[in-house]
Amino acid sequence: MATEPLPLQKTAAAAPEDAAGTDALVRFDRVVKRYGDHVVLDELDFSVRRGEHVTLIGPSGSGKTTILRLLMTLEKVSDGVIWVDGAPLSHVRTPDGGLKPAGEKHLREARKKIGMVFQQFNLFPNMKVLQNITEAPVSVLGMDRDEAESRARELLDLVGLAGKIDAHPSQLSGGQQQRVAIARALAMRPEILLLDEVTSALDPELVAGVLDLLSDIARTTDITMLCVTHEMNFARDVSEKVLMFDSGRVVEAGPPEKIFTAPEHERTRDFLNAVL
Numbered sequence: 001m002a003t004e005p006l007p008l009q010k011t012a013a014a015a016p017e018d019a020a021g022t023d024a025l026v027r028f029d030r031v032v033k034r035y036g037d038h039v040v041l042d043e044l045d046f047s048v049r050r051g052e053h054v055t056l057i058g059p060s061g062s063g064k065t066t067i068l069r070l071l072m073t074l075e076k077v078s079d080g081v082i083w084v085d086g087a088p089l090s091h092v093r094t095p096d097g098g099l100k101p102a103g104e105k106h107l108r109e110a111r112k113k114i115g116m117v118f119q120q121f122n123l124f125p126n127m128k129v130l131q132n133i134t135e136a137p138v139s140v141l142g143m144d145r146d147e148a149e150s151r152a153r154e155l156l157d158l159v160g161l162a163g164k165i166d167a168h169p170s171q172l173s174g175g176q177q178q179r180v181a182i183a184r185a186l187a188m189r190p191e192i193l194l195l196d197e198v199t200s201a202l203d204p205e206l207v208a209g210v211l212d213l214l215s216d217i218a219r220t221t222d223i224t225m226l227c228v229t230h231e232m233n234f235a236r237d238v239s240e241k242v243l244m245f246d247s248g249r250v251v252e253a254g255p256p257e258k259i260f261t262a263p264e265h266e267r268t269r270d271f272l273n274a275v276l
């Protein structure tokens with residue numbers, strides 16, 4: 001059975017030079033997220049270019065996970081618009097050219113472009129490794145099962161777990177489970193990969209292996225990454241841009257070498273002093 005190539009090689013085209021952010025793949029446009037009276041994201045503006053690897057840092061409660069959950073359409077914006085690839089993610093266009101909040105059908109379609117890896121792996125406990133990876137491509141994308149299995153095998157090879165194809169998640173270490181979760185996210189061929197503290201639940205000796213895998217994926221593929229992490233060395237190695245959040249706003253943004261060595265904002269300095 002012929003399979004399409006995996007989207008796992010860098011294409012020749014360089015990421016567009018776009019200092020103004022007009023060619024952003026992801027753009028938050030005055031995004032507000034409230035839970036009751038609690039404003040979690042406060043007219044948040046930021047953008048991410050295609051192929052860029054961005055790390056989100058900031059104190060607990062500053063809204064980092066909320067940003068990823070909004071992108072994954074697990075939450076809805078209270079105000080403002082999220083754009084992905086020039087189209088509204090959180091909204092749909094009205095006949096008069098305006099925007100209205102998107103319904104479930106649009107959101108289901110939109111989330112196909114986006115994959116997420118969670119802190120707690122979130123594998124299906126009753127499915128073997130192979131089926132964990134093939135389930136969504138078959139049921140959500142309508143992919144032929146043979147093709148999905150063939151791709152899953154390639155991805156398991158990539159994450160170093162070819163021998164665990166018939167294991168259940170409970171038979172794997174945390175690091176192995178997280179590798180399966182990464183393979184499962186990639187199986188959907190996402191344009192954007194969201195990583196939410198993916199090593200926080202791992203035993204310390206398993207962290208480096210998962211981070212090395214993600215570094216390889218960042219280096220060798222075109223995938224755009226948004227990554228919430230407390231692993232500052234990883235952020236330094238992998239990302240081109242670091243966004244420092246506080247109280248639902250970006251207080252400072254820049255390349256890691258700038259943010260980590262010469263932060264300008266007092267909140268960034270305080271945060272880095274606490275975590276480094």
Ligand SMILES: Nc1ncnc2c1ncn2[C@@H]1O[C@H](COP(=O)(O)OP(=O)(O)OP(=O)(O)O)[C@@H](O)[C@H]1O
Nearest residue numbers: 035038040058059060061062063064065066067228
């Ligand atoms: N479903 C919810 N209902 C009410 N409040 C929520 C909900 N989800 C998140 N919050 C609140 O939103 C704020 C931001 O949470 P979020 O998880 O985005 O922060 P974070 O920066 O990712 O924090 P951490 O680093 O601790 O994971 C917190 O004050 C949190 O309590």
